[in-house]
Amino acid sequence: MFLIITIIIIILFTLTHISHSAVNRHNTTVVSDNHHVLKLPLHHINPLQSPSDAISSDTARLSVLLATLHRLPNLPLTSGAYAGAGQYFVTLHLGTPPQPLLLIADTGSDLIWVTCSACRNDCAATRPPHSSFLVRHSDSYSLHHCFDRACKLVPQPRPNRGACKPTRLHSPCRYEYSYADGSITSGFFAKETTSFNSSTGKLLQHDSLAFGCGFKISGPSVSGPSFNGAQGIMGLGRGPISFVTQLGHRFGNKFSYCLKDYTIAPPPTSYLMIGNVATAGKSKMLYTPLKTNPISSTFYYIGIKDVYVDNVKLPISPSVWDIDELGNGGTIVDSGTTLTFIPESAYRHVLAAFRRRVKLPAPAGSPANFDLCYNVSGISRRLSLPRLRFKLVGNSAFSPPVGNYFIDTSEDVKCLALQPVASTGGFSVIGNLMQQGFLFEFDIERSQLGFSRTGCSKS
Structure with missing residues (x-):
């Protein structure tokens, strides 16, 4: 209710200790x-x-x-x-x-x-x-x-x-x-x-x-x-x-x-x-159903259908995203995990797609535990990296900006902030780094997750 650069929604949230009657728009409930x-x-x-x-x-x-x-x-x-x-x-x-x-x-x-x-x-x-x-x-x-x-x-x-x-x-x-x-x-x-x-x-x-x-x-x-x-x-x-x-x-x-x-x-x-938040971004909210797991009522599961890199669909079997009858697999949205974890087989296809498209040198002494890093020193023009997109159940698509999955691990070094889930029975996790810059709405009564790229700036 708890995979790589951890930021939440487990989820950590802080408020300054305040008096019980004063109201301050930055530090008050x-x-x-x-x-x-x-x-x-x-x-x-x-x-x-x-x-x-x-x-x-x-x-x-x-x-x-x-x-x-x-x-x-x-x-x-x-x-x-x-x-x-x-x-x-x-x-x-x-x-x-x-x-x-x-x-x-x-x-x-x-x-x-x-x-x-x-x-x-x-x-x-x-x-x-x-x-x-x-x-x-x-x-x-x-x-x-x-x-x-x-x-x-x-x-x-x-x-x-x-x-x-x-x-x-x-x-x-x-x-x-x-x-x-x-x-x-x-x-x-x-x-x-x-x-x-x-x-x-x-x-x-x-x-x-x-x-x-x-x-x-x-x-x-x-x-x-x-x-x-x-x-x-x-x-x-x-x-x-x-x-x-x-x-x-x-x-x-x-x-x-x-x-x-x-x-x-x-x-x-x-x-x-x-509660029900009225923001300008809600008019552009996209929705995907929240799925259920037979052995867990806690997690917020979503369904992934396909993954695209630069609008090219990757040859990933849809079954790798499924929850089986024992409760294994599936994908959860978690504020308490930083990076995003996807099944090993899907991860290898994503990794190969980025390697085919990006011809930058690897840094000397690449950071441990990252499979794909680039040396971006000396690049005067604006760096262009491939776009990642997840097609979700309900015909919505989650298209995060590049900064949500390519992170600066040191000066002039960018690494792919995805990790494989190799354990038996493991599930995928959309971590909080991938969620940055979006308004996420968890509608428990309708069992759906909404997200909007424009709503977050208005909150």
């Missing part, structure tokens, strides 16, 4: 009273040290996503909190009075969870402000019962760690989630009030947001430097306990985001918008 839109500024915080580091983080993310996908058929929970895989942050105001908490926003997971503390007095003396949710400082905190229907939607701890037992009629619901690297988050599955600043300055509240209150957080994925100081995860997946599903009835069961070019200095503000 804003709800439009007329259009029922929740608008959250997104910021890329910590750039990657090198392209190779990005590949390592993305590969780690894919392994976690794939492992979780096949763990339990009825577990709607996958997380992108690992090895710096998420790169956009969002602030969630939780409790009464509201406490601001910095979370990783991840379209590849469902569960909302935060680091919790039972501290009652002098909490600032033992921990930095807003480093965890102070349960005893909220008047609206409550627990899900062990036998609540909602309790079955989160992974349970083992029997010797407090799992539900028939003899415990009043025991609280506990959750426990382990990551591939041995990291763990566990605690109580609780209910709280979350708050948003409206466009009029009025504080709006949403009651009974279900979330994991984590009292045990350990391991590099969720507590080390790669977690970048976040206090938890905001799951934006399609499952029943995600942030967008829980608030769906209030905001039209849809959300959208624009990921601006993070290489620009200073980086422009990106936005996550919950």
